[in-house]
Amino acid sequence: MSILDTKNATPRLLSTITASIISSINALMSLFLVREWYIPLAVFIVTFIIIYWIYSYTLEHFIYRKIKLIYKFIYQTKATKREEFFYNNVLPQKSLDEVNQDVRQWAMQKKDEIEVLQANEQFRKEFLMNLAHELRTPIFAIQGYVDTLASGAIHDDAVNMKFLNSASKGIDRLVRLVDDLDEISKFESGRIPIIQENFVIQDLIKDVYEELSFKAKERHIELLLKKGTERQLTVYADRPKIRQILINLVENALKYGNEYGHITTGCYQMDDKNIYVEVSDDGPGIAEEHLSRIFERFYRADRSRSRHIGGTGLGLAIVKHIIEAHGQTVTVRSKLGVGSSFGFTLEKGKE
Ligand SMILES: Nc1ncnc2c1ncn2[C@@H]1O[C@H](COP(=O)(O)OP(=O)(O)O)[C@@H](O)[C@H]1O
Ligand SMILES: [Mg+2]
Structure with missing residues (x-):
C-alpha cells in the first residue's frame, strides 16, 4: 500500500502528507536564496506546523462535522448510548469511502421501504375499489326488485314471489360477502387463534x-x-x-x-x-x-x-x-x- 493510497487515509495522515510536500518545496526554494542550512530547516518546520494545523483543523472540524451530521440524520432512530460511542470512536476511523457506502446502503434501504409503502397503498386502493364493486352488484339488484315490487308488481301474482326470491338471493350474497370479509379481517389482525x-x-x-x-x-x-x-x-x-x-x-x-x-x-x-x-x-x-x-x-x-x-x-x-x-x-x-x-x-x- 502506498502512502498516497487515500482509501484508508485518516485526516492526520492526509495532513502529514500535504504538510510535508508543501514545506519541502518551501525549504528547497529557501535553500536557493540562502546558503545557511538552518534557515531552510526553520522554514520547513514552521511551514509544516502551520500547514499541518490548518489542514487537519479544516478536515476534522469542517468536513468530519458535516459527515457526523449526515450520520446523525441517517441513524436518527438508533439507540442513543451506542450512537454516542459510534460518533466518538467508530466514525473518526471511517474513511470517506466507507461513509459513502454506508450512505448508499441507507438510501437503498429507504428506497425499499418506500416501495413497500407504495405497494401497500396501491393494494389498499384496489381493495376498496373491488369492495365497492362487489357490494354494488347485489345492492343494485335488490334495489331493482324492491322498487319494482313497491311500484305495483307486488299485486301481480305472476311475478311477485319471483322478484321477492331474487331480492332475497341478493341479500344472501351480501351476507356471504360480509361473513367472508369478517373472517379475513380477523385473520389479518391475528385475532383467530390456531388450536391444533x-x-x-x-x-x-x-x-x-x-x-x-x-x-x-x-x-x-x-x-x-x-x-x-x-x-x-x-x-x-x-x-x-x-x-x-x-x-x-x-x-x-x-x-x-x-x-x-x-x-x-x-x-x-x-x-x-x-x-x-x-x-x-x-x-x-x-x-x-x-x-x-x-x-x-x-x-x-x-x-x-x-x-x-x-x-x-x-x-x-x-x-x-x-x-x-x-x-x-x-x-x-x-x-x-x-x-x-x-x-x-x-x-x-x-x-
Ligand atoms: N377448481 C377450479 N377450477 C377452475 N377455476 C378455479 C378453481 N378454483 C378456483 N378457481 C378460480 O379462482 C377464482 C378464485 O376462487 P375463490 O377465491 O374461491 O373465489 P370464488 O369461488 O368466490 O370465485 C375463481 O373465481 C375461479 O376463477
Ligand atoms: Mg370459492
Whole structure:
C-alpha cells in the first residue's frame, strides 16, 4: 500500500502528507536564496506546523462535522448510548469511502421501504375499489326488485314471489360477502387463534364429501379419494379450519368443474414432518397468467362466470390465510382443458 493510497487515509495522515510536500518545496526554494542550512530547516518546520494545523483543523472540524451530521440524520432512530460511542470512536476511523457506502446502503434501504409503502397503498386502493364493486352488484339488484315490487308488481301474482326470491338471493350474497370479509379481517389482525389437535385427515375429507354430496349430485360430479393414498395419516392442525379449507377447495372444484366430472383428494406423506393434501378436478383449468394471483382477495380467473355462480372471490384468500397461520404453504397447479389441483402442507401428527 502506498502512502498516497487515500482509501484508508485518516485526516492526520492526509495532513502529514500535504504538510510535508508543501514545506519541502518551501525549504528547497529557501535553500536557493540562502546558503545557511538552518534557515531552510526553520522554514520547513514552521511551514509544516502551520500547514499541518490548518489542514487537519479544516478536515476534522469542517468536513468530519458535516459527515457526523449526515450520520446523525441517517441513524436518527438508533439507540442513543451506542450512537454516542459510534460518533466518538467508530466514525473518526471511517474513511470517506466507507461513509459513502454506508450512505448508499441507507438510501437503498429507504428506497425499499418506500416501495413497500407504495405497494401497500396501491393494494389498499384496489381493495376498496373491488369492495365497492362487489357490494354494488347485489345492492343494485335488490334495489331493482324492491322498487319494482313497491311500484305495483307486488299485486301481480305472476311475478311477485319471483322478484321477492331474487331480492332475497341478493341479500344472501351480501351476507356471504360480509361473513367472508369478517373472517379475513380477523385473520389479518391475528385475532383467530390456531388450536391444533391430532386427527386423521382422510376422516375429515370424507366428512366434507358427505356435506357436499348433495351439490355434487346436482352436477353429477364424483367425489373420490386418490387410489393408493387411503392409508390413514394423522395430522396436527386446527380441525375446523382445515375443514373450511377443504370445503372451499371442493366447492370451487364443484362450481368450476365440468358436469359429470371427478374430484379427487390425495394425502401424501412428504417426509417425517409433513403431510401434503391435494384436491384435484378434471375441469376447465385456470390459465397460466391467473395462477400467481388466484389467492388474492377478489381475484377471479373468469369474472362474469364466478359472479354468476355466486362466489365472493374470497374463498382462496381465506384458504391461504388459514394455511399461513399454520406456518404451512399452499400451491396451485393447473392446465387449461386438463384440470386444476390445489395442494397444501400440514404438520404430521402423532398416531
Ligand atoms: N377448481 C377450479 N377450477 C377452475 N377455476 C378455479 C378453481 N378454483 C378456483 N378457481 C378460480 O379462482 C377464482 C378464485 O376462487 P375463490 O377465491 O374461491 O373465489 P370464488 O369461488 O368466490 O370465485 C375463481 O373465481 C375461479 O376463477
Ligand atoms: Mg370459492
